[in-house]
Amino acid sequence: MSMHDDVARILVSEEALRVRVAEIAAEMNAIYTDAEVPILVCILKGAFMFLADLTRQLTFRHEIDFMEISSYGHGTSSTGVVRILLDLASTIEGRNVVIVEDIVDTGHTLDYILRNFATRQPTSVRVVTLLNKPSRREVEVPLDFVGFEVPNEFVLGYGLDFAEQYRNIPYIGIAKPEIYQAIPEGD
Numbered sequence: 001m002s003m004h005d006d007v008a009r010i011l012v013s014e015e016a017l018r019v020r021v022a023e024i025a026a027e028m029n030a031i032y033t034d035a036e037v038p039i040l041v042c043i044l045k046g047a048f049m050f051l052a053d054l055t056r057q058l059t060f061r062h063e064i065d066f067m068e069i070s071s072y073g074h075g076t077s078s079t080g081v082v083r084i085l086l087d088l089a090s091t092i093e094g095r096n097v098v099i100v101e102d103i104v105d106t107g108h109t110l111d112y113i114l115r116n117f118a119t120r121q122p123t124s125v126r127v128v129t130l131l132n133k134p135s136r137r138e139v140e141v142p143l144d145f146v147g148f149e150v151p152n153e154f155v156l157g158y159g160l161d162f163a164e165q166y167r168n169i170p171y172i173g174i175a176k177p178e179i180y181q182a183i184p185e186g187d
């Protein structure tokens, strides 16, 4: 059985991703200058593919760093409990920061990161997220650049996983319910 058989339907095609990532890059290219040298902080693991495509289309000088946050385990619903698994290598004090997220769902993860970063006194913080699931929001979070709004469904592919798999699917798909029904929520 192919991974693709676990996808109920394609929500965002490879071509649509390519077009939208280029548009987001153009928006960012219009805002940032070489002099600012922002640090793009890729939130692992889900945002790795988005970052890789985005960074190649940015024309201003920038640095890249990584942060890994855990909140989900193998469930499909956020508990609001967030942990730092890998912290930044860089110091962000006095720097311009761009948080690169895969998807903002309840908002708890991003809210935690924003509050955590605020204590480190960066000059500016903006957020770019490939996907936004506003119907599930529990905490208000500011989003500066958004790729696509998605419905209240569990999505995977283009970096987003289910139980650590499917990240290599090149499009955003909606998982068939039977692939996650066997696993209890919040596990």
Ligand code: 5GP
Pocket (backbone or CB within 6 Å): 046, 071, 072, 078, 101, 102, 103, 104, 105, 106, 107, 108, 109, 110, 133, 153, 154, 155, 156, 160, 161, 162
């Ligand atoms: P939040 O804290 O906003 O509820 O969730 C943020 C994180 O949960 C995202 O960075 C992502 O890793 C994960 N997440 C939320 N919704 C989905 C989804 O539909 N599919 C996948 N694969 N991950 C999701």
